[in-house]
Amino acid sequence: MRRIAIPTLVLLYTACNPSAKKEGNTAQQNDSNITQVTPTQVPAASGDTGTLAFGFSNEKGNMIAVSMEDTLKDATIFTYTISAKGELIPGIKFLKRKQEGKDENGRQMAHNFNNADGYIFASTGGNIDADETAVLLSKDFMTKRKFLPLKGIAGDSVPVTIKAMVEKDKQRSIKRYKLLSRVDGKSNIALFEFEGKEGSMLAALAFISDGKAIYYDYPAQYDDMSTWSVDDGGEFGLDYYKILAAFDNNGHIELVTDWYDTEGANAYFLREEDGKFKVVKQGYRYMAPL
Missing domain, CATH: 2.40.30 (Elongation Factor Tu (Ef-tu); domain 3)
Known part of the structure; x- marks a missing residue:
């Protein structure tokens, strides 16, 4: 069970969960298109x-x-x-x-x-x-x-041009994806899982607007049992990811996300900085079956 966490940000940690949530099996990777999930992303957005x-x-x-x-x-x-x-x-x-x-x-x-x-x-x-x-x-x-109301999406698909843009940005083929929400009727929030590269795996959250995308990456090393989270079977689990809220902070997009796995839920407060989403705050809710 290889897991990784940002320990200084875990909020909902209990004595019954001594190993705080360790999402994203982030083994060493050299892909320049992947944003590594590390505590160094946090200080600039910690206010x-x-x-x-x-x-x-x-x-x-x-x-x-x-x-x-x-x-x-x-x-x-x-x-x-x-x-x-x-x-x-x-x-x-x-x-x-x-x-x-x-x-x-x-x-x-x-x-x-x-x-x-x-x-x-x-x-x-x-x-x-x-x-x-x-x-x-x-x-x-x-x-x-400014609070940005979210609109649920049912049955919609990502246009071919957008998929081509995402694949070019990440230098990977899309394996599968899910549209999560629409914002202000013109911007979409989607989650992508990409084909692996020699065991290097990647999923990415994307805020897509005006032909451009802001990403938050979830890199991992392939494991047929636990790639991104415990017992995920090597798949990201697109159906267990939800956008809770979206904000416009002086022209910078912010998102609050909730991501479930077999043991609990990871909540992130993300902020756009320099064209990418960075972690401002992370919380974990322990929910393993008794």
């Missing part, structure tokens, strides 16, 4: 880490917990979240800090909400999706950027 937090909700979707592993300097600053319909909703209110209960099982999931420790919030403006990672945003966070 908003305290104004966004990841958590999980109760079964009704009207309460949110943020693990105490993510030490919040001021929990009262969070005032927004993302609804089950993908809408920005106000009305988040910090209630209390809670210690774990006697039946705590280490899972950051709705069924364990009452037993988990954490900073507890009420969502008074609407319910969130209990199956997805919760996203908390501060007022300061939202005053600096």
